[in-house]
Amino acid sequence: MVEKRHWFFDTLPHVILCMGVFIVAFPVWLAFVGSTWDAATIANGQMPIYPGPHAAENYYRTLFVGAGRTTGQPVWLMMTNSFVMAITIAVGKIAISIISAYAVVYFRFPFRMAAFWLIFITLMLPVEVRIYPTYEIVAQLNMLDTYSGLAIPLIASATATLLFRQFFMTIPDELVEASKIDGAGPFKFFKDTVLPLSITTIAALFVIQFIYGWNQYLWPLLITTKPTMQTIVIGIKTMLVTQDALTEWQLAMTTAVLAMVPPVLVVLVMQKLFVRGLVETEK
């Protein structure tokens, strides 16, 4: 693109982009600023838009003491809960989906397509739709207020299975045949060829599923009752609802900022693989 353009048409897209960035970033910045002032400054409506002096104090209190009157739990505990849930969901989904997709694509067993359609149908049944029966089952299995209760019902996933299936179908049949002739059985073919080729797909799914798990609200709200099992998303909400006292906005803002950190880290760490998965195929 070497053609000479009018300066106006060079500037306009940038202006629009800057506005977009501003719209997205300003609330985040406000949350960060809010986490660095004391409760009084925020409450009287005169919080400046630059960081204040109380950052260390707020973060220490939030992480290790907690908002006494509402959640009553230090946020590091909530973060741990969220983290365990998100990781279990992401890893669990990937592990189950890749195996089921492998079965559906590479094995000719009776009712193969029926099995595939059964998986496919669950696309239409997210937790919100089947929440009562799912709750019932989890309750009867005594899994309320447990990590397994938090994560397992969310692991079943048609999306990931579909994604892997589509990916496996692009692996040339010749590769399967070459493996057969090279003496690799189904397990070896999976371990030596399918898994290494799927790395980028796995990375992309991990990013998506981790954030999906981390942001869960309804399900944890329903099945956790003990304060020690709260997730961070629930915690933020709880902090905002106070009876006869001032909302401790500075702590809520601090929690919000802390809640953003792990997903951001996951994206940053996985970004390279994620992008490689999108732009470059190793087939």
Next chain:
Amino acid sequence: MAEVTLKAVRKVYAGNVEAVKGVDIDIPDGGFCVLVGPSGCGKSTLLRMVAGLETISSGEIAIGGRVVNQIEPADRDIAMVFQNYALYPHMSVYDNIAYGLRNRGTPKDEIDRRVQEAARILAIEPFLARRPRQLSGGQRQRVAMGRAIVRKPQVFLFDEPLSNLDAKLRVQMRVEIKKLQRALGVTAIYVTHDQVEAMTLSDKLVVMNGGRVEQVGTPTDVYRRPATKFVATFIGSPPMNIVPGVVAGEGSVSVGGHVMAVDDIRAGLPKGAKVDIGLRPEDLVVEPGATDGHPLIEVDFVEELGATQLFHGTLGGAPIVVQCPTDKVPTTVKRLALSIAPTLIHVFDHETGERIGRTFGSVAA
């Protein structure tokens, strides 16, 4: 080292589609057998049955005297080179070649020795650490060959291995494959639709059509004495001319009113019986100046191929092509008088397309 025997091998797919209709082939130890035919003729299916990638509906395949019908591909002692190379994209060239040996539990130093040896033979030593996608088509082809020879199998199977290469590289690799097979003395089965590859590589040429074997023989045999009209037009480039004719008497036929002596024709054919006459473009000789007693063709147009020229015209109502060396005949010529040696005329049954030779069909191979 082993001979490969196919006995009445059939392949029937679901829906009663018969892809291979009873094939018998014997390939001697160290032989190079090429299966050639148009797409859909069952040649690849046949090869994949030998490899064990397709089940055998009926019949028997034996490698080195051992019936392999129920044996897994990995245990058949074969190696296969695929059309699209089928290299493992995430492995280095070294690992690609070594993979099959590792799966068989070959000791590490033995693997290394064999991989290095294969790499030396194929001149791919500088690429051993690279990934397949960093290689050119010809280099990938060599790696695929390396993967086959490193195993020291009893049989090499090639499934149109050169079809993805450009013309120049194809000629070069063709020669190399032949040399390599000779040097290693391993029995080879090679599938192609390219008749030049088929002619140059094979000791034993199998021409297939519609799931059946049309002819088995040496390349010269198939070229010189095609058993059917199909083989006659399939092998040879430009393809053999087929013109309608009638039996004119013992040992002679008539094409467009011209009687020609034929060497290889069955005795006792009824006079006036309709036959198809096969004349290879390269066997037709232009008789400059002559008109009497020779079949004449009207020239429609001329194709220049450099060394030779192709004169297109009609004879006896059928299109005909005559190939002759450049500069022998002016391209402006309107009419050509032809002659052909009696030994070079092929006669086929008009209905069945089978050769009506003195010994029926081809020489048994």
